[in-house]
Amino acid sequence: MFRPLELFIGLRYTRAKRRNQFISFISAVSIICIAISVTALITVMSVMNGFDNELRSRILGAISHATVSSLSGEGMQDWQQTVKVAESNPHVQGAAPYVEGQAMLLARRSNGAIVRGIEPEQEPKVSELGSHMVEGTLSDLTPNSWNIVLGKELALTLGVNVGDKVIMVVPQFRGTPMGSVPRQRAFKITGIFELGMQEFDSGLALVNMSDAEKLNDLTGPNGIRLRLDDLFNANPVARELADKFGQVYRVQTWMDSHANFFSAISMEKKVMFIILSLIILVAVINLISMLMMLVTDKQADIAILRTLGSTPRSIMGMFMVQGVLVGFVGIGCGVGLGSLLSWRLPQIVKVIEQVFHVTFLSPDIYYISELPSKLLASDVGWVALTTFLFSLLATLYPAWRASRTQPAQALRYE
Structure with a gap:
């Protein structure tokens, strides 16, 4: 079955046993860091959705969506x-x-x-x-x-x-x-x-x-x-x-009295998304380090491929496959763990409270005594897309450096 040369070689590099085991270790660390970052971001977004939904249901459980009153x-x-x-x-x-x-x-x-x-x-x-x-x-x-x-x-x-x-x-x-x-x-x-x-x-x-x-x-x-x-x-x-x-009656809505409150919650959620996205950015830096060391390790292979007719764009694509694959694995693990954790978070918190005899949200202090969580597919999609874009951007510079390799200089000491 036909496959593009860049994809074929990139996947072979992924499956092959590397001479430098440290590169494999950095690659595994990159996957773990991306997965943890995605898990944390999905979980935090789900908790904020849960609080927003809980507050909304409690407030709108007492007030009406709209009122008609006499002027x-x-x-x-x-x-x-x-x-x-x-x-x-x-x-x-x-x-x-x-x-x-x-x-x-x-x-x-x-x-x-x-x-x-x-x-x-x-x-x-x-x-x-x-x-x-x-x-x-x-x-x-x-x-x-x-x-x-x-x-x-x-x-x-x-x-x-x-x-x-x-x-x-x-x-x-x-x-x-x-x-x-x-x-x-x-x-x-x-x-x-x-x-x-x-x-x-x-x-x-x-x-x-x-x-x-x-x-x-x-x-x-x-x-x-x-x-x-x-x-x-x-x-x-x-x-x-x-x-x-x-002109007989006035019609007012819940937004007239509580819109600012819910707008503040929505703004806080957006700010938290931006802040926690920086954690993903930090995790992606490991990906850049791994690719840079891989490019150095594969200098001879790159030179041979160049002498056989591979273009700089083709070399660049081979190493981008490496970074994107690591990002995909990290995103997949993070989405799975984050979705599972968000789904069962209230039960997990209860178990922790029972085992360690602690109370995270005391009913004597907080009006929401249980940690709510609401997983939204849109949030998972945005987190996965943001992480993928970061991973893709992280591959550009190492892949570009690989494409700039000069065959004569790389093979001089081989």
Whole structure:
């Protein structure tokens, strides 16, 4: 079977036993270094993807992908029709009304909180709060029951538990013989949730929407919360809905309030990729050393090939095959080890914690107590491509030096 001469000789050099065993050692070290670098880069990228996905799911588990609210800030009278219009959009998977406002909660201690009035039957359409209940269920928030569900950190701050009472004071005033006083009402705690995010666990409380309307003297919800099929498609969907609603309602997305946070995570991931790519560059330097010593070792062979008619370009191709092959082997081993390590990393960390009795992410300090990992094919592809380009560039100078060998000078002392 026909093979190019450069590929044939390059592969023969790879399989043949070299006279200088040190070159073989450097070649093996180059493969190991490239494999370790690729493994480290894939693993770090997967861990950052895991943290990004975990934070995104926890934040978007409490907030909606988009909200439709009244420009006047008053209750929406025809919210049922607004829900129908929103759900008619093919990208909207669910819609649910809500009432939201600030309040002061009083118990053994006091603390401010965001109080959100919801419809328990419709809330699963737009959030995952129901799946994060530590005690109780959202179904206990029935109309006129004056029940409340608190975040775990908020309950600890107030010093209360399920079954206790809290006094809610809202910034709505009513006239009394003693003057204007803020509205307040006693609520019974029927549930506690834990999202794993300080913002919500320490500052969010849930009540029935009907109770929230009565306490805030509203005749309808503040707005409609929406869940989309693709959270990154929020802005185009918001523009479409804004065109339908005209100047009556405002449409906002999660990007308006949390875009900077996720942009920072994305930028950090890119910076880490660049920094860790330098490790690959250092590993490729071993490849340059190996090829330079190989060129010196094969001076006589190069001279003979030149006298037989091989062109400088052909000689250059022979030695580039050597470097590319070492890069391919290192990349293949690194991709395999990195993918396997990223896939089983959470379990490996748990085993290490159990064996050595250590805790890497203490739940008392961190809200994400397990090391997350999410392997993406795109990241593996970029790492493999970057490493291959580095390996290819590393072969150019040694191969060029080989192509510049003068046959007469190389054979003078042979």
